[in-house]
Amino acid sequence: MKIADVPQDRGISEDVTVVSYAVAEDGRYVKVGSRGWEPVNVANGLAWEQVEQIICETVVEIENGTRSTLAYHMVVHQMDAALLAHYTGFFKWRVKRHLRPGVFGRLKPAVKEKYASLFHLSIAELEQVPALPQRGMLL
Amino acid sequence: MREFCHEQTAHCESGTLANLLKFQGLDISEPMAFGLGQGLFFAYVPFIRLNKLPLVTYRSTPGRLLEQTSRGLGLDLQMRKFRDQNESMRVLDNLVDQGIPVGLQTGIFWLPYIPRAYRFHFNAHNIVVYGREGDVYRVSDPVMPFTTTIARSDLQAARFARGALAPKGKLYYFTDGAASVSLADGVRQSLVYVAKQMCRVPFFLIGVRGMRFLAGRLEKWPQKLGDANARLHLGQVIRMQEEIGTGGAGFRLLYAAFLQECEEVLHDPCMGEFSSRLTEIGDQWRSFAAMAARICKDRRRDEDSFTHCGQLIRGCADREEQLFQDILAHLQA
Numbered sequence: 001m002k003i004a005d006v007p008q009d010r011g012i013s014e015d016v017t018v019v020s021y022a023v024a025e026d027g028r029y030v031k032v033g034s035r036g037w038e039p040v041n042v043a044n045g046l047a048w049e050q051v052e053q054i055i056c057e058t059v060v061e062i063e064n065g066t067r068s069t070l071a072y073h074m075v076v077h078q079m080d081a082a083l084l085a086h087y088t089g090f091f092k093w094r095v096k097r098h099l100r101p102g103v104f105g106r107l108k109p110a111v112k113e114k115y116a117s118l119f120h121l122s123i124a125e126l127e128q129v130p131a132l133p134q135r136g137m138l139l
Numbered sequence: 140m141r142e143f144c145h146e147q148t149a150h151c152e153s154g155t156l157a158n159l160l161k162f163q164g165l166d167i168s169e170p171m172a173f174g175l176g177q178g179l180f181f182a183y184v185p186f187i188r189l190n191k192l193p194l195v196t197y198r199s200t201p202g203r204l205l206e207q208t209s210r211g212l213g214l215d216l217q218m219r220k221f222r223d224q225n226e227s228m229r230v231l232d233n234l235v236d237q238g239i240p241v242g243l244q245t246g247i248f249w250l251p252y253i254p255r256a257y258r259f260h261f262n263a264h265n266i267v268v269y270g271r272e273g274d275v276y277r278v279s280d281p282v283m284p285f286t287t288t289i290a291r292s293d294l295q296a297a298r299f300a301r302g303a304l305a306p307k308g309k310l311y312y313f314t315d316g317a318a319s320v321s322l323a324d325g326v327r328q329s330l331v332y333v334a335k336q337m338c339r340v341p342f343f344l345i346g347v348r349g350m351r352f353l354a355g356r357l358e359k360w361p362q363k364l365g366d367a368n369a370r371l372h373l374g375q376v377i378r379m380q381e382e383i384g385t386g387g388a389g390f391r392l393l394y395a396a397f398l399q400e401c402e403e404v405l406h407d408p409c410m411g412e413f414s415s416r417l418t419e420i421g422d423q424w425r426s427f428a429a430m431a432a433r434i435c436k437d438r439r440r441d442e443d444s445f446t447h448c449g450q451l452i453r454g455c456a457d458r459e460e461q462l463f464q465d466i467l468a469h470l471q472a
Contacts, residue, residue, distance in 0.1 A: 001392060001422055014254045017284055018383050019149040021170070021392040023418060027411075029170070029396035031149070033284070034387075039432030043377035044256055046435055047190075050371060078190075078248070078260055086301035 006032045011041030051078055062129055068104030072129045073119050088114050143240045143269035145279040145286045149386030149393055152204045153178060154281025155242045155265040162240050163313050165212070174397030175211045175322075176204035177329045179390055180336060181459075182345050183353040189303070190259075192375040195353065197389030201263030201304060202244070205311060211325035218311040224299055227308035228291070231268065234312060235276070240269040244309040246300020252280070252287045257383055262304040268294070282383055326404050331470055333394075334463035347463075350456035354449040361445050369445070370435045377428045377435070388421035388428075395421060409469055413462060420458045427451040 001022045017033035024030050058075045061067040074084050081099065085092040097103045098111075109123060116126045143162050148154025153173035160167045167175075178199050185193040209216035221227035234241050247253055247264040270277035274291040289297075298308045337346040344352060357376070360369035379389070386393035398414035401407070430443050430451065 001387060001418070001425065011256075014256075016254055018282060019147050020387045021149060021396045022387075027415075029392075029399050029414075031147075031169075033147075037381060037387075039377055039428045040381045042432040042436050043374040044382065046371060046374040047259070047378065048256065050190075083260065083302045086305075 003030065003032055006034050007037040008035045009038040009041060011036040011038070011044075051075075059129060062101075065101055067099050068101040069127055069129055070104055070115060071099045073115070073121065073126060074099070077119060084115075087118055090114075141238075143267070143279065145267075146281070147284050148281040150178075150198075150384045150390070151265040151280070151282050152176075152201065152263075153208075153393070155267055156205060156208055158267055158279060158281060159240060159242055159313060160212075160214075163214070163315075165214075167208075167212075168396075168400065170393055170396035171400050172208050173204065173390070173393050174333075174401070175325055175329050176206075176208035177332050177336075178204045179333050179394045180345075181347070181349050181389075183349045183356075184344055185356070189375070192372055195376050195379045197380055197385065197391075202309075205242075207329070209313075211329060212322075215314045216311055217314055218309065220306075221308035224295055224308065227298065227310070228295055231310055232271065234310075235268055235271050239312050240267050240279075242267050242311045243294075243298060244306035245294075245297035246302075246306065247297075249293060249297035249300055250280070250289070251293055252278070252283070252289065260300070260302055262300045262302060262306055322404050326401055327470060330401065330466060334467045334470075337463045338460045338467075347456040347460040350452055350459070354452040354456070357452065358446050358449040373431045373445075373448070374435050377431050380424060381428050388424040391417055391421035391424055413466055413469075416458070416462050420455055420462065423451060423455050423458070427455070 001020070003022045003024055006020050006022045015035075017035050019031050020034045021029055022032045054075050055072070058067065058071050062069060062072055074080070079087070081092050081095045085095045088095065090098075098107065098115075112123045112126060116123050119126070141162060144158065146154075146158055146161070148157060148169040150169070150173060153169045153176065156172040156176070157167055157169045160172065173179075176199075180196065180199045182196050183193065184196070187194040205216060205218070219230065221230070231241060231243075243266055244262070245264050245266055246260065246262040248258050248260045250258070250264070250266075265281070267279040267281070268276045269279055275288050276291065276294055277286060278289050278294075279286045298306055300306060340346050340348070342348065353376075357373070360372050363369075364372060381387065381389070395414045395417035398410050398417060402410040402414070427448060431448055433439055433443050434445070434448070
């Protein structure tokens, strides 16, 4: 890659430039700042679309009453039951039970608090899905 | 009192290392740290899944670079992991207050200053903490252009991220004492090691064999997985190859820069030639990424297809095999 070929396609890295290694006129390698590259933006966008799709599916499931609001906060943080279990120290089967609305509703405050503090939320916030999809963790 | 100097680099681990070494008075560039640490690699490991997508890696295991480079330079790298979060923060505070810059392994998801698009659950991101005022820490993140600050609670969360490659509060720093080794010996050893990893490991997932295996699998993705899922898989390969921290072309350009530096270290003009060859291979990897992205976005040109992508990867594999065999033959002659 020559210096002139270092791509400057603004995208996912916002205004942060990243370093690429490129060959100067004299054949020496130098560090060149890059604002991004279209193929990377495409691939990264694809991954985010996937995350958003999972969130939308989860919201529908919660509205249908098949999953608890905990599921929403879990997928917004790009977690699954296994990872959430790692973070909370609960067994995975327990986390999976908590994803059921009936079970979640009956949980002791101490258990809910554990989830809430992981996500930096209050228990009240944990018990609902924000009206608009929360853009905090998303793009 | 020495000042810690932040310099932006392509890759977090080699960058952290180069910046820490500079503080120790050793002027080692990022490519040199990367090459000496035997950072270049390739493996396709379909049974390890990240977000349900197969693992493709263009680099060695996280953490290896640190150990290999320090060993190559004969430096004493202190490394600790913790069970107790409070103790880990106490130890960090203690070191930082003595003026010692400390390298940390962190989970990128929990670092607030990273652009949102990069914040996935990836737990092997390296940063340096080089000072603090109360509960605000000064951070040098080598992939960021400038230094920044982070709150204690955020830093603690990032140091104790969970899941694959959990950092467990890992911190590392160099104790004083300059290195007294010949760079040339270390470099030669590392060159041989990487070349052997790439073309002599008799296992089908590693090195050029891994590339060919990936090429074969990739060609079948559309039939096996369906169009949408095949694109997700392809997107994952591009991200592992090109996204932040690789310096472009899956570390190939970074390693080519290292080969170029070897020309002077070893007083060997052949190294410059090897470097140019790897640059060309890197450019071919980038052509693959560009084509793959067009497929992902459904902006195919006539020649774009999964089969053609596979062929490009095979082309890279053939050329890398030739290159690394030539390097081995040259060094072991």
